[in-house]
Amino acid sequence: MDWTDRVLDLEVGPIAHGGHCVARFGDGHGRVVFVRHALPGERVRAVVTEDAGGAFCRADAIAVLRPAPTRVEAPCPWARAGGCGGCDLQHATPAAQRALKADVVREQLRRLAGIDREVEVEELPGGALGWRQRVRLAVDDEGRAGLRAHRSHEVLPIADCLLAPAGTLPPLLAHRFTPGSEVEVAVDADGVVHTDSDDTAGTAGRTVQRAAGREWMLSPGTFWQVHPALADTLATVVGKWADAPRGGTAWDLYGGVGLFAAVLAGQVGRDGVVTVVESSRRAVEDGRAALADLSQVDWRVGRVERVLSGLTGRPDVVVADPPRKGLGASLVDALCARAPERVVHVACDPAALARDVALFAERGYRLAELRAFDAFPMTHHMECVALLTRT
Structure with a gap:
């Protein structure tokens, strides 16, 4: 079975993780078609772009036969079938984009973690265009x-x-x-x-970047959030939920240049310790220079999976900002074995976050708080922050 280049008339179903909507073609349940540039409830004509012959294929909407009320004309001519891979949602109003992303987070939590929870994807300042720095x-x-x-x-x-x-x-x-x-x-x-x-x-x-009341001078290629409002937003939420005690111990895993470490250091004070684990030596060098006045920050260079076993003691709080794949079972096991009171999990992938939340739940941690931010308008991407507390 190879439907590549075949044109299909489709009734479009719900949004799915990845920026496409789910449709079915054929009698009964039909074959699954993942459609880009469509919106839930629409009827579209779509051309199949990829078909590996399995249970599903991929398609691009090339004509909208019955538009959704939230459909708008995409401002960029490349946001179309056969166009740029960056923007998935330019054809929806910004409010509708956030609602669709909330649907995705809600569905991933329900499906992967067994949690039914209302989700709001919050707008960041600056609008839907011109934000990508x-x-x-x-x-x-x-x-x-x-x-x-x-x-x-x-x-x-x-x-x-x-x-x-x-x-x-x-x-x-x-x-x-x-x-x-x-x-x-x-x-x-x-x-x-x-x-x-x-x-x-x-x-x-x-490059000079500022957040959490501090300034960083970053080497070329060193990571910093692409949305100008996101670093400060995340620092505020992480600081509120971490609430590290005076004189306490905090771990900042995948800590980058120390954005969260700067906030945690202010909470634990000079008598506390904030341990930053980061694999990029260049990021650590930039972070050390920026936080040189904070003697309570202890920097460790290396992969979290390797460094974690060498850390001693029990942290009061752990902040983790892992790559897109999330923490995974072995790291969640290692963290829960140290029994921190709180884990603040920053995630750019809602499916990975939901999988991690499920793993923490199996080990006695509940999802206490969740916020999501539209840090990547016009795309299917977002940023989430979860607070997990020991039960």
Whole structure:
């Protein structure tokens, strides 16, 4: 069975994790079709873009036969069938995008953790366009920078990206770069545009970023949140829920440059200890420089899985901001064995978060609080923060 390039008329069902909606084609239950650029309740005509011959295939909506009330015209011409892989939801109002993302979080918690919970995805300041302060561009065989097509290595010759601050990308897109390379563009807290590529190796300057009342000078390529309001937002929520005691012990796992460590250090004071575990040596060097005045911060360079076994004592609170795959069973086991009173889990993938919440529940921790933020408008991505407390 291979339906590639076949055109289907579909009644579109609910949003699914990953930016597409679920439809079925055929009698009875039919075959599952994951449709991009559609909205729940719509009737669309879609072309099948991928079909491995299994229980499902992938398609792009190419015509809307019955639009949803929340459908709008996408502001970017590349947010369409066969277009850029970055934006999944430009065809919905910003409020509708947040509602769809809330549906995804709610469904992942129900399906993977057995938790029925109302979820709100909160809007961040700044609007739905012009927020992305870091963009990674791909370079084609002719040296032109652009963005990749959805699930493809093809580089699209864009003139601009509306998610980036206005005026940031057009001057760079006029340049030629090393074919096959990548270009990272970052706008810092002072509005200065920094470019890091094979052609600027060793010459890209440090970027200045500010959050939680402090300032960081970051080396090229060091991670910082792409939405300008997210770092401060996360620092505030993490600080409130961590509530580390004076003189206590806090662990900041996958701690990066120490955004959360700065907040935790203020809570434990000079007599407490905040241990940061981070695998990127460059991030740790930048973090040490930024938090040089906080002697209670102890930096450990290495993978969390390896460093954790060498940490002694019982932490009062653990803050974890793992990669997209989440913590997983072995790390959850290791953390619960130390019996912290609270775990603050920061997650960019709602499915991974739900799986981790289920693992913590099996080990005696309940989901006490949850907040979700629309940190990536126009896309299916979001950022969640969960508080898990020992029962």
